[in-house]
Amino acid sequence: MVNILGDKIINETLKNNLCNMAGFRNILVHDYMKLDRGLVYDIINNNLLSYYQIKLFYSFHLLL
Numbered sequence: 001m002v003n004i005l006g007d008k009i010i011n012e013t014l015k016n017n018l019c020n021m022a023g024f025r026n027i028l029v030h031d032y033m034k035l036d037r038g039l040v041y042d043i044i045n046n047n048l049l050s051y052y053q054i055k056l057f058y059s060f061h062l063l064l
Helices: 012-030 037-046 048-062
Strands: 002-004 007-010
Touching (some): 007 012, 012 048, 037 048
Antiparallel strands (some): 002 007
């Protein structure tokens, strides 16, 4: 778990997914000319669960 303001609320898997998403976003924005469309397709089709987990996490914690 990762500490945020003293509370362990983000597990390692979610933390890694957030880091990977940020890195992928940087590739999309800054290096789009070299973008592997097959990789984008794979990420969209196989990793949306991570997106929904992060969305749920933020929705829950922003309402507190």
